[in-house]
Amino acid sequence: MKRFLLALLSAPLLPAALQAALGESEYHPLAVFVIAAIAIYVLQLVVGIPGYLFLRRTGRLRLPAHALLGF
16 A cells, blocks of 8 residues: 555656756746646546556456556
8 A cells, every 4th residue: 555655656756857857938947737637637646546456456457458558
C-alpha cells in the first residue's frame, strides 16, 4: 500500500516538471508546473485510479495492460 501511495503522489511530478522546463509559455515556470501538476492529479483521479483498480480486480497487473490504460 505504501508503494501505491508513493507512486500516486510522485508520478505527476516528472511530467509537470518537464512541461515547466521545456514548454514554451509566457507564464512563470513555477506557475506552469503547478497548473500541470494539478491537471495531471485530476486526470489521475478520474482515469488512473479507477483503471488501476479495474486491472487489479481482473488480475491484469502487467506492463502491457498498464501501458494500454495510460495510452
